[in-house]
Amino acid sequence: MRKQSEKEFVKDITKMEDDFAKWYTDVIKKTDLVDYSPVKGFMVIKPYGYAIWEGIQTFLDRRFKETGHQNVYFPLLIPESLLNKEKEHVEGFAPEVAWVTHGGEEELSERLCIRPTSETIVCSMYSKWLTSYRELPYLNNQWCSVVRWEKATRPFLRTSEFLWQEGHTLHETAAQAQEETLKMLNIYIEMSENLLAIPMVAGRKSEREKFAGAKATYTIEALMHDGKALQSGTSHNLAQHFTTAFDITFQGRTGELEYPHQTSWGVSTRLIGGVIMVHSDNRGLVLPPRLAPTQVVIVPIAQKKEGVLEHVSVLYEELKAAGVRVKLDDSTEYSPGWKFNEYEMKGVPIRLEVGPRDIENGVMMAARRDTLEKVVLEREGATENVKRLLNIIHDDMLEKARKNRDDQTFVIDSYESFKIKMIESPGFAKTMWCGDEACEASVKEETGVTIRCIPFEQENLGDTCPFCGKQAKHMVYMAKAY
Amino acid sequence: MRKQSEKEFVKDITKMEDDFAKWYTDVIKKTDLVDYSPVKGFMVIKPYGYAIWEGIQTFLDRRFKETGHQNVYFPLLIPESLLNKEKEHVEGFAPEVAWVTHGGEEELSERLCIRPTSETIVCSMYSKWLTSYRELPYLNNQWCSVVRWEKATRPFLRTSEFLWQEGHTLHETAAQAQEETLKMLNIYIEMSENLLAIPMVAGRKSEREKFAGAKATYTIEALMHDGKALQSGTSHNLAQHFTTAFDITFQGRTGELEYPHQTSWGVSTRLIGGVIMVHSDNRGLVLPPRLAPTQVVIVPIAQKKEGVLEHVSVLYEELKAAGVRVKLDDSTEYSPGWKFNEYEMKGVPIRLEVGPRDIENGVMMAARRDTLEKVVLEREGATENVKRLLNIIHDDMLEKARKNRDDQTFVIDSYESFKIKMIESPGFAKTMWCGDEACEASVKEETGVTIRCIPFEQENLGDTCPFCGKQAKHMVYMAKAY
Ligand SMILES: [Zn+2]
Ligand SMILES: [Zn+2]
Numbered sequence: 001m002r003k004q005s006e007k008e009f010v011k012d013i014t015k016m017e018d019d020f021a022k023w024y025t026d027v028i029k030k031t032d033l034v035d036y037s038p039v040k041g042f043m044v045i046k047p048y049g050y051a052i053w054e055g056i057q058t059f060l061d062r063r064f065k066e067t068g069h070q071n072v073y074f075p076l077l078i079p080e081s082l083l084n085k086e087k088e089h090v091e092g093f094a095p096e097v098a099w100v101t102h103g104g105e106e107e108l109s110e111r112l113c114i115r116p117t118s119e120t121i122v123c124s125m126y127s128k129w130l131t132s133y134r135e136l137p138y139l140n141n142q143w144c145s146v147v148r149w150e151k152a153t154r155p156f157l158r159t160s161e162f163l164w165q166e167g168h169t170l171h172e173t174a175a176q177a178q179e180e181t182l183k184m185l186n187i188y189i190e191m192s193e194n195l196l197a198i199p200m201v202a203g204r205k206s207e208r209e210k211f212a213g214a215k216a217t218y219t220i221e222a223l224m225h226d227g228k229a230l231q232s233g234t235s236h237n238l239a240q241h242f243t244t245a246f247d248i249t250f251q252g253r254t255g256e257l258e259y260p261h262q263t264s265w266g267v268s269t270r271l272i273g274g275v276i277m278v279h280s281d282n283r284g285l286v287l288p289p290r291l292a293p294t295q296v297v298i299v300p301i302a303q304k305k306e307g308v309l310e311h312v313s314v315l316y317e318e319l320k321a322a323g324v325r326v327k328l329d330d331s332t333e334y335s336p337g338w339k340f341n342e343y344e345m346k347g348v349p350i351r352l353e354v355g356p357r358d359i360e361n362g363v364m365m366a367a368r369r370d371t372l373e374k375v376v377l378e379r380e381g382a383t384e385n386v387k388r389l390l391n392i393i394h395d396d397m398l399e400k401a402r403k404n405r406d407d408q409t410f411v412i413d414s415y416e417s418f419k420i421k422m423i424e425s426p427g428f429a430k431t432m433w434c435g436d437e438a439c440e441a442s443v444k445e446e447t448g449v450t451i452r453c454i455p456f457e458q459e460n461l462g463d464t465c466p467f468c469g470k471q472a473k474h475m476v477y478m479a480k481a482y
Numbered sequence: 483m484r485k486q487s488e489k490e491f492v493k494d495i496t497k498m499e500d501d502f503a504k505w506y507t508d509v510i511k512k513t514d515l516v517d518y519s520p521v522k523g524f525m526v527i528k529p530y531g532y533a534i535w536e537g538i539q540t541f542l543d544r545r546f547k548e549t550g551h552q553n554v555y556f557p558l559l560i561p562e563s564l565l566n567k568e569k570e571h572v573e574g575f576a577p578e579v580a581w582v583t584h585g586g587e588e589e590l591s592e593r594l595c596i597r598p599t600s601e602t603i604v605c606s607m608y609s610k611w612l613t614s615y616r617e618l619p620y621l622n623n624q625w626c627s628v629v630r631w632e633k634a635t636r637p638f639l640r641t642s643e644f645l646w647q648e649g650h651t652l653h654e655t656a657a658q659a660q661e662e663t664l665k666m667l668n669i670y671i672e673m674s675e676n677l678l679a680i681p682m683v684a685g686r687k688s689e690r691e692k693f694a695g696a697k698a699t700y701t702i703e704a705l706m707h708d709g710k711a712l713q714s715g716t717s718h719n720l721a722q723h724f725t726t727a728f729d730i731t732f733q734g735r736t737g738e739l740e741y742p743h744q745t746s747w748g749v750s751t752r753l754i755g756g757v758i759m760v761h762s763d764n765r766g767l768v769l770p771p772r773l774a775p776t777q778v779v780i781v782p783i784a785q786k787k788e789g790v791l792e793h794v795s796v797l798y799e800e801l802k803a804a805g806v807r808v809k810l811d812d813s814t815e816y817s818p819g820w821k822f823n824e825y826e827m828k829g830v831p832i833r834l835e836v837g838p839r840d841i842e843n844g845v846m847m848a849a850r851r852d853t854l855e856k857v858v859l860e861r862e863g864a865t866e867n868v869k870r871l872l873n874i875i876h877d878d879m880l881e882k883a884r885k886n887r888d889d890q891t892f893v894i895d896s897y898e899s900f901k902i903k904m905i906e907s908p909g910f911a912k913t914m915w916c917g918d919e920a921c922e923a924s925v926k927e928e929t930g931v932t933i934r935c936i937p938f939e940q941e942n943l944g945d946t947c948p949f950c951g952k953q954a955k956h957m958v959y960m961a962k963a964y
Contacts, residue, residue, distance in 0.1 A: 037557045038564060038606050039594060047552035047622065054553065070529035071536065075519045076558075076596070076627055076643055077580075082520060098559070099584040100596070103642075104577055104631035112521060114558070114582070114596075124520050140529065144627070145558055149586035160585075161558055 013345075015282050020226040024154070027276060031285050031346055034155045041153040041160035045269070048346070049156075051293035052272050053163060057143065059195045060165060060267070063187050069139040069167065074121050076144075077112040082120045086245040089119065092212020096148045098160075114147040119213065119238070119264055122168045123246035130170065130250045136260060137180070138170040156273030157230070157482045164268035170248070170260040174239065177261035181237040184265040185218045188233040196271065197288035197397040198222050198278050199405060200232065201428065201477050203453030208437050211264075215239035221452040221477065223405040224277035227426035229452045229479035232274050235265035273482070278401050279370075285347025286369055288397050289390040295325040296386060297343045299336050301355030311359050315352070315382060322383040324390075344369060349393050350386065352377075370397050412478075414466050415443075422449055428479050432472035434465035443467050443478075452477045495827075497764050502708040506636070509758055513767050513828055516637045523635040523642035527751070530828070531638075533775035534754050535645060539625065541677045542647060542749070545669050551621040551649065556603050558626075559594040564602045568727040571601065574694020578630045580642075596629040601695065601720070601746055604650045605728035608742075612652065614733045618742060619662070620652040638755030639712070639964045646750035652730070652742040656721065659743035663719040666747040667700045670715040678753065679770035679879040680704050680760050681887060682714065683910065683959050685935030690919050693746075697721035703934040703959065705887040706759035709908035711934045711961035714756050717747035755964070760883050761852075767829025768851055770879050771872040778808040778868060779825045781818050783837030793841050797834070797864060804865040806872075826851060831875050832868065834859075852879050894960075897925075897949050904931055910961050914954035916947035925949050925960075934959045 013030060016023040028034050033049035036042075045053065061071075077100060084090045097113040115121065126138065147161045156162075167184060171177040185202060192198045200220035210217035214236040222230045242248075243259040252258040279286040289295050296319060300312045309330060316328040327348075329339055336353070343351055353365040364382065366375045370393050377385040408427030412418045418429055433440070433451065444450050454474045465472050495512060498505040510516050515531030518524075527535065543553075559582060566572045579595040597603065608620065629643045638644075649666060653659040667684060674680045682702035692699035696718040704712045724730075725741040734740040761768040771777050778801060782794045791812060798810040809830075811821050818835070825833055835847040846864065848857045852875050859867040890909030894900045900911055915922070915933065926932050936956045947954050 035607060035610070037603065038561055039557055039559050042557035042559060044557065044607050045555040047554055050553045050555055053555075071532045072529055073527040073532055073535075073627075073645060075521055075524035075526065076629065077521050077524060079520055096586050098582045098586075098594075100580045101583045102581040104579070112580075121519065125517060125526050128517070145555075147558065163555060 013282060013284060016225060021154075023282070024273075024277060027280055027284055028155055033272070036155070039160075041150055043155045043159050043161070045163070048293060049272060052275070052287070052291060053269055055291045055293070056191070056195065056267070056271055057165075059191050060187070061143075063191070064141050064165075064167070067139075067183065067187070069141045069169075072140045072142050073144070074115075074118050074125070074142060076115055078115055078118075078121045080111045080113065082124055083113055085120060085123075086213045086242050089213035089242070093117070093148075096150065098147045098149055115144075116146055116148045117264075117266075118142070118144075118146075118166055118168065119242055120246075123242045123248060123262075126168075126170060126243075127246045127248040130248055130260065132251045133172050133253055133258075136170060136172045136250065137176065138168075138260075139180075140169065141165055141167040154273075154482075156269055156276070158270075162268045162270065164266050166266040167264060169263045170243070171262070172250075172252070172258075172260065174261050177239065177263050178237055181216075181218060181235045181263045181265070184263070185220065185233070185235040188220050188235070188265075188267060191267075192220060192222070192232065193398060195288070195290050196275050196278075197290075197394055197401060198232070198274060199398060199402040201453060201455055203455035203477070205234075205453060206437070206440060206451045206476075208440055209451060211236045213238060213241050215241060219453050221479075222274050222278060223408055223428055223479070224274070224482070225404070226277070227408050227479070229428065229477075229481045230270070230274045230277070231452070231481060232271055233265070233267040236263060238262040238264060278404075279397060280347065284345030286397070287347035287349060289349040289394050292347065292349050293325065294327045294343075294346075294348050295390055296327070296350045296352060297339075297348045298326065298328045298352045298354065299339050299343075300328075300330055301336055301353055301358070303330055303332075305356045307359060308354070308356060312354050315354065315364070315379075318383055319386060322387070324383065324386060340367070350389060352386075368393060370400070411461055412466060413462060418449075418466065418478075419447055422447060422480065426480055428452070428477050430459070430461065430475060430477060432460075432462050432465055433474050433476045434468055434470040435473035436465075436468065436470065439465060439468045439470070449478050449480055452479050452481060495764060495766060498707060503636075505764070506755075506759060509762055509766055510637055515754070518637070521642075523632055525637045525641050525643070527645070530775060531754060534757070534769070534773060535751055537773045537775070538673070538677065538749070538753060539647075541673050542669070543625075545673070546623050546647075546649070549621075549665065549669070551623045551651075554622045554624050555626070556597075556600050556607070556624060558597055560597055560600075560603045562593045562595060564606055565595055567602060567605075568695045568724050571695035571724070575599070575630075578632065580629045580631055597626075598628055598630045599746075599748075600624070600626075600628075600648055600650065601724055602728075605724045605730060605744075608650075608652060608725075609728045609730040612730055612732045612742065615654050615735055615740075618652055618654045618732065619658065620650075620742075621662075622651065623647055623649045636755075636964075638751055638758070640752075644750045644752065646748050648748040649746060651745045652725070653744070654732075654734070654740075654742065656743050659719055659721065659745050663698075663700060663717045663745045663747070666745070667702065667715070667717040670702050670717070670747075670749055673749075674702060674704070674714065675880060677770070677772050678757055678760075679772075679876055679883060680714070680756060681880060681884040683935060683937055685937035685959070687716075687935060688919070688922055688933045688958075690922055691933060693718045695720060695723050697723060701935050703961075704756050704760060705890055705910055705961070706756070706964070707886070708759070709890050709961070711910065711959075711963045712752070712756045712759065713934070713963060714753055715747070715749040718745060720744040720746060760886075761879060762829065766827030768879070769829035769831060771831040771876050774807070774829065774831050776807055776809045776825075776828075776830050777872060778806055778832045778834060779821075779830045780808065780810045780834045780836065781821050781825075782810075782812055783818055783835055783840075785812055785814075787838045789841060790836070790838060794836050797836065797846070797861075800864055801868060804869070806865065806868060822849070832871060834868075850875060852882070893943055895944060895948055900931075900948065900960075901929055904929060904962065908962055910934070910959050912941070912943065912957060912959060914942075914944050914947055915956050915958045916950055916952040917955035918947075918950065918952065921947060921950040921952070931960050931962055934961050934963060
């Protein structure tokens with residue numbers, strides 16, 4: 001039977017030391033996060049994967065609303081003429097959009113592209129709506145999917161369709177737009193550290209790497225197990241580039257017509273790929289406790305013995321009532337050992353083992369997924385004990401990720417050592433850079449390494465650019481990237 | 483200035499008695515729910531409109547999860563060959579899909595349609611995943627947008643793109659699929675009555691009106707102010723039509739390969755159109771309290787007088803802390819009278835007016851949007867008093883809508899009286915019907931009236947079909963429909 005053999009295909013997870021790419025694919029397939037669809041490059045997000053995305057959505061949506069943003073919905077399709085309005089933008093996106101040419105049985109008079117991002121359609125509406133400075137700021141966000149036709153795709157990391165949120169704001173002054181750009185970047189950093197347990201390097205993109213049409217792009221960059229960087233979220237100060245192209249004006253305080261200052265910012269399902277590649281191991285997923293769809297699984301031991309099932313049911317209800325995302329697996333089909341493996345692979349942060357002796361002693365055995373250690377927890381005050389352990393796990397995972405990143409971050413002073421290092425033990429290279437786009441392009445061409453960002457926290461590592469020998473201008477983080 | 487004149491275009495709302503269609507358009511434009519996009523038939527949902535959709539999402543998502551469903555995401559694009567697999571389905575949908583023919587700079591070898599609904603792509607994945615009866619039921623749902631190329635469109639009611647949820651389930655037995663189909667229809671009824679304050683007529687669609695590919699479609703139908711019906715949600719028992727076409731099989735309890743039984747069900751942003759056309763009036767929106775983005779607006783009177791602003795701020799915090807969606811409008815730019823009009827137009831269920839004399843007397847004046855009555859509420863226990871009034875408003879709106887519907891529902895015993903009635907004072911016609919598709923089609927052709935449903939609650943109104951004189955088989959509800 002075809003189906004059986006497909007199931008066995010991912011029976012074991014490849015070791016990440018042996019083949020990191022295959023390890024990643026095994027993990028996402030075996031833990032049922034995602035599957036490939038019949039259309040090349042398009043993914044199906046399965047319930048377990050989608051629940052992780054819902055965790056990210058819930059966190060961000062609350063923070064967006066707390067900071068005054070409202071949700072909206074702009075159409076999926078954008079007329080070609082609108083896409084063409086901002087020159088840099090169309091050059092950046094036109095090569096990778098999907099085109100709708102027929103609606104029903106008729107050929108369209110103008111091609112429509114499926115949104116690769118919504119700046120152009122948003123601006124066409126903003127130009128119709130905005131009249132006075134009194135209406136500013138516009139603080140809007142939308143949750144949707146976008147399509148960018150990609151040649152080489154990998155689930156979550158790079159797919160031809162992905163889910164994301166895109167914020168689109170207008171402001172009266174340049175200073176307000178800049179403030180918004182950084183405020184939203186900071187919300188992304190807060191989400192990464194407090195929800196995903198991923199430490200980020202934050203800074204500005206080089207001119208070459210910035211968003212097509214932006215004045216400046218700010219980014220958060222995470223480092224994966226394999227030493228590659230993942231661009232995890234971006235926030236753009238669009239200045240007046242689009243508002244002038246789309247003739248968005250308002251009557252200012254002096255009565256004159258002015259162009260507003262604009263921002264846009266987004267994160268996507270790509271973050272899920274980052275969570276996997278930062279935290280997981282050869283046994284499968286390791287999910288940070290605040291993001292995990294199931295935070296605690298209770299596995300009863302010797303559950304046929306009198307009192308065990310009653311005891312764990314009470315425990316389950318207690319934890320559930322306290323808002324812990326808990327599951328009780330009292331199925332008899334599989335052994336406790338099988339269950340241990342299953343929930344380990346799925347990355348459930350805490351497994352609580354409770355058997356007759358534990359009940360007698362008033363304790364629970366808590367197995368931590370992150371360290372694989374076992375901890376004895378008092379049954380009394382179970383809720384507080386479990387919540388405390390979840391917070392400890394979060395902090396430890398963040399700290400471990402930070403340490404991993406720092407261990408893979410090195411200072412570079414010569415192009416030669418850079419090239420060797422990037423092959424032998426890749427990671428974040430901290431180095432000075434002249435600021436010249438041609439220098440940046442030639443390093444990329446020769447090594448495949450790009451400037452990930454010009455970090456907010458600058459250090460002076462020297463006076464010359466190690467790549468071309470010219471006067472150094474910025475300290476930058478460089479890496480190979482997904 | 484172009485913008486100014488556009489703003490004045492919807493200065494006043496047309497009376498619904500004069501022109502119902504224009505009244506509807508005026509209301510949605512003037513209250514900033516929605517706008518037309520540059521692509522014909524596609525709408526932009528503005529913050530106030532989207533907040534209403536979020537209210538519907540929150541209610542349903544919770545109920546879906548409580549009944550064991552999980553969210554997923556299937557791709558936006560479907561290969562033409564997949565759409566073609568189920569014969570009735572492709573005949574129903576092919577004439578109204580949008581086709582993607584180019585990805586990036588290349589022409590595609592196979593056309594892809596933007597999902598008009600996702601049964602085909604879902605089935606292609608289910609056939610890959612399902613192996614054993616132990617994995618059943620599959621209980622999945624997705625929130626997304628779909629595209630159906632429409633010739634005549636109206637915001638919310640019929641648009642070429644709309645937002646919706648679509649549930650897609652698989653079951654071991656026919657009985658389980660039928661149970662699921664009706665369970666989800668009942669959740670829609672519960673949502674309509676408890677959230678939207680709209681009473682629904684529920685029943686089965688005729689063969690002619692059912693979903694393309696379904697064994698049976700169940701529907702909820704609401705009656706609008708103008709006597710037209712709005713199909714507000716559908717739940718389909720797909721039986722094994724798609725599972726056989728897509729070769730979805732599982733090993734059953736006896737070891738034999740079996741085809742699972744399937745359901746799908748959905749509601750969309752169309753519901754927002756229903757809320758407007760059931761509850762609103764010539765002053766603008768009337769929103770049911772549990773759905774309203776703002777449930778209570780506090781307008782201070784003589785707010786410059788000592789103590790007024792302090793008093794209403796405390797009141798605001800009290801209500802907010804108790805979970806009431808409350809807004810305090812203490813702006814000095816507009817008069818209280820202007821604010822009264824504004825929030826009336828926006829449909830805010832309760833306006834609290836609080837001035838120096840009210841404070842002295844320990845009361846608040848509550849103006850109900852639904853009845854336009856004023857009620858005196860005690861300041862002490864404000865939260866409970868406001869919550870009680872919100873519930874009374876909900877109940878009254880539901881009751882009023884039920885009375886309106888019943889007043890516009892009539893029993894028909896002859897085709898002649900039916901035709902006159904449907905022109906003079908249209909509404910729901912309750913009538914017997916022979917069950918013959920040709921009879922149904924000829925009535926539709928002659929009068930534009932369709933069978934909305936064969937209601938669960940059957941009555942015997944006679945023995946013959948008033949349209950063709952044959953033996954009557956069912957009692958049906960008929961109406962013109964949106
Ligand atoms: Zn250089
Ligand atoms: Zn008949």
